Amino acid sequence: VTVTVSATASHSIPTTLWGQMFEDISSGDGGLYAERERNFERRPLISAKSVHPVLQNRAFQQVTPGSSAALNAWQAVNGATISVIKETTPVSSALPNALHVTVPSGKSGQVGFLNTGYSGIKITAKSTYTASFYYRFPTSSSFSGSVLISLQATSGQVFGSASIQLSGSQTTWKQVSVSITPSTSASSTSNVFSVTVDGGSAAGQTINFAMFSLFPPTFKNRQNGMRADIAEALAEMGPSFFRLPGGNNLEGQTAATRWQWNATVGPILSRPGRVGDWGYANTDGLGLFEYLNWCEDVGMQPIMAINFVVGDPTKSAAAALRSSLGHPEPFTLNFVEVGNEDNFAASTYTYRWHDFVTALKAQFPNIHFIATSIAFNPVLSPVPTEYDVHVYQSPTWFAQNSFYYDGFQRNGTKYFEGEYAAISTNASNLFGAIGTGRFTFPTMQGSAGEAAFMTGLERNSDIVFAASYAPLLGHVINNQWTPNLLAFDAGNVYRSTSFYVQKLFSLNRGDSYIPSTLPSKTGTLFWSVVRKTSGNQIIIKVSNTAASAATLTFVLPFNTVSSTGTAQVLTGAGTASNTPTNPNLIVPVTGNITTGKTFNYNAPAVSVSVLTFTAS
Numbered sequence: 001v002t003v004t005v006s007a008t009a010s011h012s013i014p015t016t017l018w019g020q021m022f023e024d025i026s027s028g029d030g031g032l033y034a035e036r037e038r039n040f041e042r043r044p045l046i047s048a049k050s051v052h053p054v055l056q057n058r059a060f061q062q063v064t065p066g067s068s069a070a071l072n073a074w075q076a077v078n079g080a081t082i083s084v085i086k087e088t089t090p091v092s093s094a095l096p097n098a099l100h101v102t103v104p105s106g107k108s109g110q111v112g113f114l115n116t117g118y119s120g121i122k123i124t125a126k127s128t129y130t131a132s133f134y135y136r137f138p139t140s141s142s143f144s145g146s147v148l149i150s151l152q153a154t155s156g157q158v159f160g161s162a163s164i165q166l167s168g169s170q171t172t173w174k175q176v177s178v179s180i181t182p183s184t185s186a187s188s189t190s191n192v193f194s195v196t197v198d199g200g201s202a203a204g205q206t207i208n209f210a211m212f213s214l215f216p217p218t219f220k221n222r223q224n225g226m227r228a229d230i231a232e233a234l235a236e237m238g239p240s241f242f243r244l245p246g247g248n249n250l251e252g253q254t255a256a257t258r259w260q261w262n263a264t265v266g267p268i269l270s271r272p273g274r275v276g277d278w279g280y281a282n283t284d285g286l287g288l289f290e291y292l293n294w295c296e297d298v299g300m301q302p303i304m305a306i307n308f309v310v311g312d313p314t315k316s317a318a319a320a321l322r323s324s325l326g327h328p329e330p331f332t333l334n335f336v337e338v339g340n341e342d343n344f345a346a347s348t349y350t351y352r353w354h355d356f357v358t359a360l361k362a363q364f365p366n367i368h369f370i371a372t373s374i375a376f377n378p379v380l381s382p383v384p385t386e387y388d389v390h391v392y393q394s395p396t397w398f399a400q401n402s403f404y405y406d407g408f409q410r411n412g413t414k415y416f417e418g419e420y421a422a423i424s425t426n427a428s429n430l431f432g433a434i435g436t437g438r439f440t441f442p443t444m445q446g447s448a449g450e451a452a453f454m455t456g457l458e459r460n461s462d463i464v465f466a467a468s469y470a471p472l473l474g475h476v477i478n479n480q481w482t483p484n485l486l487a488f489d490a491g492n493v494y495r496s497t498s499f500y501v502q503k504l505f506s507l508n509r510g511d512s513y514i515p516s517t518l519p520s521k522t523g524t525l526f527w528s529v530v531r532k533t534s535g536n537q538i539i540i541k542v543s544n545t546a547a548s549a550a551t552l553t554f555v556l557p558f559n560t561v562s563s564t565g566t567a568q569v570l571t572g573a574g575t576a577s578n579t580p581t582n583p584n585l586i587v588p589v590t591g592n593i594t595t596g597k598t599f600n601y602n603a604p605a606v607s608v609s610v611l612t613f614t615a616s
């Protein structure tokens, strides 16, 4: 095919075009949020995997004392009696439950309890782990002894430990905190966090514990921050926005369980947590302030919820709270989305949209409010300036719908392709379980389809201002959705073929779109041409979704074109995926290509290529 490239740009490309959508869907607690003690009863909505009986959270939030779920993750050690109780004097009003531990008589050696982490705990030598908990003796006693806090293998090998004094006269809550720096790394993630006392000297003692925490080093060493390996993988994509806190997890299964920003900020002790939309308790340790600091750390703008974010501390209590937490300046906030996928509730959305936007626009005139119903159906007032469009489909659908926005009216309305992914080859049962065509991990065919679709988003970026694959992150064992852009477990994060497509587009942005011969709507070969003014670069993205290679002849109108350029190529078998057992099966390969005023490029079968060269 011959692709004749125009000499002049059609439009500038919005700086917000490529970004990330996030919600806690087996991805926050135990995932992006660095707290290691995150485990809770999970009831998967989509049993994408055999879900192991999973573990419970650090502060026994949203569990029923005495229920089997309340203790799942915590195991007694050497004969201690442990239970979750409703405390008569809780550690805080937000955290009513506590772990009640009785040391039996006649036991020698260490007696106590342990937590088995988020399906394991990664232990890295020389990393400093900060462990803390609160304790109190419900009845004053003469006990005075040490408690041993240790990181050890299930086999018993101790990687690091620290001890601290407990006093039986401490009948009010007291927080203790230790740092543990293992000298050797664990060879697997089958490790535990244990808290024990000497069975002899502590015989007969009863102690209550609450609000456990175990933090490894975090991304940019933020207090209560993000897990470094996952955060680094996300930052590697160079995203320009971060949609939060959902997705479904914004709205709650009931009004009472909706996400409420003010329950997610301030001291961890004051955060009750909530049962999220995906069937498990969110600790809300990853709360609005952590999200906003994360956006600043990565250079993303949030797409989201309000005054706390941008208000004036001298006029708004919420803004004053933000200031008191260490951020007197307003955060950047240009977009707030009202709801999520409210095409499912269009009848009530008309008044909800009206009431939210009328009130908020009056107070925050510079913020753009994004509607989540079908574009212009129903008619909304005020008329939305942006709509959030979601699509989960097959690889073929994406390849055949790269012209989805070409026919949209240019009436000033802008579009946010807020969630999209190739998830199954079964067009008649897209959301089915694994084994019915549903992907466990993105496949190269799906990723090439997404890339084809993304060339269309770039061509239509005069009205598409932002786009993000969803979901962003998912645990490889305990999850409610597959595929995810990144998968992770206690030890590692896994970069999918779709991750590399998102990264290739995001790191090779232009600032203006250059029209060229249009691909065939029903073809298998797709491209987009952009100019990056700094460096006089022309960047051509090519997706070949066919099972055979295809040659493109580019004809350029520029006076001078470099004779060589670079090609970053992602290619592999269509059904292939990067998996935990073969995480780097398909990765981008960079090479040189011959370029010029006219040049040929041979796109491999099932491939995504980014060609970069200079021209002026």
Ligand SMILES: O=S(=O)(O)O[C@H]1C[C@H](O)[C@@H](O)[C@@H]1CO
Residues within 6 Å of the ligand: 023, 246, 247, 248, 249, 340, 341, 419, 470, 471, 481
């Ligand atoms: O079950 S769905 O509604 O399809 O869930 C999807 C759509 C929703 O916005 C998001 O939270 C989720 C997966 O990314």
